[in-house]
Amino acid sequence: MSIEIGALGPGPFEELARSAALHGQEPIESTSERELLVLWLDDDPYALPVERVREIVRWRPITPVPRVPAAVRGVLSLRGEIVQVIDLRLRLGLAPSLAEGRRRRIVVLHGDDGQMTGLLVDRVSEVLRLRDEELRAPTGRDAGTVVALAPQGDRFVSVFDVDRVLDLGVGA
Numbered sequence: 001m002s003i004e005i006g007a008l009g010p011g012p013f014e015e016l017a018r019s020a021a022l023h024g025q026e027p028i029e030s031t032s033e034r035e036l037l038v039l040w041l042d043d044d045p046y047a048l049p050v051e052r053v054r055e056i057v058r059w060r061p062i063t064p065v066p067r068v069p070a071a072v073r074g075v076l077s078l079r080g081e082i083v084q085v086i087d088l089r090l091r092l093g094l095a096p097s098l099a100e101g102r103r104r105r106i107v108v109l110h111g112d113d114g115q116m117t118g119l120l121v122d123r124v125s126e127v128l129r130l131r132d133e134e135l136r137a138p139t140g141r142d143a144g145t146v147v148a149l150a151p152q153g154d155r156f157v158s159v160f161d162v163d164r165v166l167d168l169g170v171g172a
Contacts, residue, residue: 032132036150038157039121042088045157046121047128047150051107051161054106054116056124069168073120076106083108085118090103091165097122109162117166123170126154137158 036047037056057078062085064074071091073081085106089096097104103123108116129148135148138158145164149156 002023013016024040034130034132036128036130036136036157036159037107037126037127038152039093039105039119040095040125041121044153045125045158046088047156047157048107048109048119048162049159050127054108054110056107056119057106059101059106062120071168076117076118078108078118081116084114084120085120086166087120088165089120089122091119091168109166113165119165128157146148 022060035050037050037053038045038047040046060076062074062076065072068074071086073085073087073090075084082108087096099121104120105124105142106118106120108118111117130150135150136151136156138146145160146158147161147164148159150159151157
């Protein structure tokens with residue numbers, strides 16, 4: 001797995017990307033340890049498995065595409081490859097963000113089909129490392145796209161099932 005560090009530019013995201021890129025290079029003592037990339041929508045934390053993350057890029061203009069599901073913001077060119085970008089806020093039924101803020105990021109994911117898809121998020125903060133036994137089952141209302149809840153301090157981080165998040169369905 002490789003995460004492009006140069007796409008992040010200098011700053012705290014370089015360290016975050018470097019940490020994620022080192023995944024798989026260091027021996028893991030327990031086979032049940034997971035690494036999750038923590039991202040935020042408003043003040044709510046969510047997470048994605050690090051092994052599905054290709055890179056994290058800064059906000060950039062996205063080219064709209066007609067007749068696509070509402071959650072699809074459009075496409076962007078990433079080093080010559082076309083990447084579909086899904087607004088994760090819209091995908092989850094949240095109000096769209098009006099700001100194109102400096103902290104917004106596009107998390108580029110590897111798809112099972114070899115395609116890349118970007119998720120537009122409000123910000124990315126860290127890589128969370130924990131054991132499988134620390135994960136909790138999601139509540140009934142979260143069960144659609146969330147497969148687990150990960151403890152982080154005094155709150156829980158909702159862990160996404162990437163394939164469900166990316167599945168927009170025919171009528172989405």
